[in-house]
């Protein structure tokens with residue numbers, strides 16, 4: 001389950017600069033051949049210092065971090081939803097993503113011209129929201145007649161049509177689909193419509209270097225992550241040690257990539273558990289609240305189907321007690337059943353039978 005995120009924003013705000021920095025650093029070239037077929041798709045490792053800590057204990061053949069897929073599209077402009085510019089065509093590329101990351105220009109560099117439809121962050125965000133809402137209205141315009149036919153064929157489809165119509169009215173008022181009050185069933189039906197404004201969103205404020213440490217207020221409850229695309233693109237050419245020094249000079253602990261990946265995890269309510277063995281130490285992505293069989297299913301559906309039990313050590317125990325044997329000796333290794341709610345960082349081993 002690679003998490004996927006579509007990058008949107010006005011032209012010239014730094015989307016591709018950020019994308020290139022993110023994907024180069026993730027070392028995508030060798031590992032993910034399909035990324036070279038579509039240069040706008042980049043798969044990025046999610047940095048997690050815990051992986052190295054685990055590796056120092058088990059000395060595995062390799063370390064496999066969780067990944068996030070970023071999709072870079074052309075800038076949206078006013079009227080993109082009506083085919084103005086290239087935007088509309090590209091919006092189709094992000095229909096299937098899990099979340100949207102909107103890059104907003106906060107940097108001041110007068111040498112980088114603003115697109116004519118860009119003025120300041122607040123109005124830029126409004127422009128993008130309008131275009132996404134219009135794109136969704138276009139989707140509904142096509143979906144509703146199809147749903148009407150389906151209802152004629154089978155009355156059981158009526159709730160789907162009803163939520164599509166409610167969404168249409170709601171979007172027509174300029175609202176995001178996600179802000180509509182829906183029951184879980186309605187949400188599931190809405191999900192099948194692949195609306196862009198139904199997706200969770202986070203904002204990247206592409207700021208000047210000297211504004212990097214500042215916290216920015218949330219927008220409509222959505223997190224705003226300050227990043228400097230310029231700094232990120234400078235970081236990729238540095239050796240790890242130099243990069244840490246460079247970050248420290250700027251008063252930062254983490255690169256924008258780390259901050260962004262972690263914000264995306266929070267936004268989507270995700271966490272990681274680990275498997276640790278001679279062959280590999282690997283991070284697996286699961287929703288917060290997932291139970292042991294669901295976590296096992298991320299590795300293989302057979303693991304979920306035939307789940308018997310899970311052997312679990314907490315990350316803290318695993319590291320402080322020096323691994324599996326240490327946990328066992330200290331009585332800190334647990335056998336958990338199908339109702340166990342997996343905790344962030346758990347080191348797990350599944351027993352299954354199919």
Ligand SMILES: Nc1nc2c(ncn2[C@@H]2O[C@H](COP(=O)(O)OP(=O)(O)OP(=O)(O)O)[C@@H](O)[C@H]2O)c(=O)[nH]1
Pocket residue numbers: 009010011012013014015016017018073074075076107109112206207228229230231
């Ligand atoms: N000073 C400064 N310039 C930046 C920053 N980020 C991007 N730029 C510059 O802004 C220009 C546009 O950057 P891109 O990354 O191509 O912008 P984009 O959003 O992908 O643009 P489109 O693909 O046309 O929509 C380039 O000249 C970048 O060097 C930044 O953080 N600071």
Ligand SMILES: [Mg+2]
Pocket residue numbers: 015016017073074075
């Ligand atoms: Mg671009």
